[in-house]
Amino acid sequence: MKVKFLFTAVALMLLIASCTTKQGVINELEDFSYELRDNSRYYDVKDWEKAGNKFIKLRKKVHKYEFDYTPEEKSRIGELEGQCANYMAKGARDGVFDKLKNVASELEGVLKGIFGLTTE
Numbered sequence: 012m013k014v015k016f017l018f019t020a021v022a023l024m025l026l027i028a029s030c031t032t033k034q035g036v037i038n039e040l041e042d043f044s045y046e047l048r049d050n051s052r053y054y055d056v057k058d059w060e061k062a063g064n065k066f067i068k069l070r071k072k073v074h075k076y077e078f079d080y081t082p083e084e085k086s087r088i089g090e091l092e093g094q095c096a097n098y099m100a101k102g103a104r105d106g107v108f109d110k111l112k113n114v115a116s117e118l119e120g121v122l123k124g125i126f127g128l129t130t131e
Contacts (some may be wrong), residue, residue: 033076037088040069044094051102059103066095 043065054062073088080088 033079033084036069036072036076037084037091040073040088040091040095043069044091044098047095047098047102051098052105054102054106062099066099 047062051058051062070092073092077085
């Protein structure tokens, strides 16, 4: 009786742990997509390196459980991966654009200073 109960308890814990872990990967991917959406525009080179490494690690975790996911979960994973790729591309583009805009504004100020131009 005790052995049967212990076996059932262990099996139940393993089932819960595996579901939590595979769902945890989806949650991590979702959180990462939000991070990219909200902050990637402000990333520097080091941040982009970290983001790239994190994306690779998340992809490896997803691959680890690929046979355990339902079609709906796989669809959600694909959607989140697509969002991450989109946010990475958009964040990089917007970040570069912002930097160029700042350089252009600074250059405009330098030229105004050199030639004594004012905006008055």
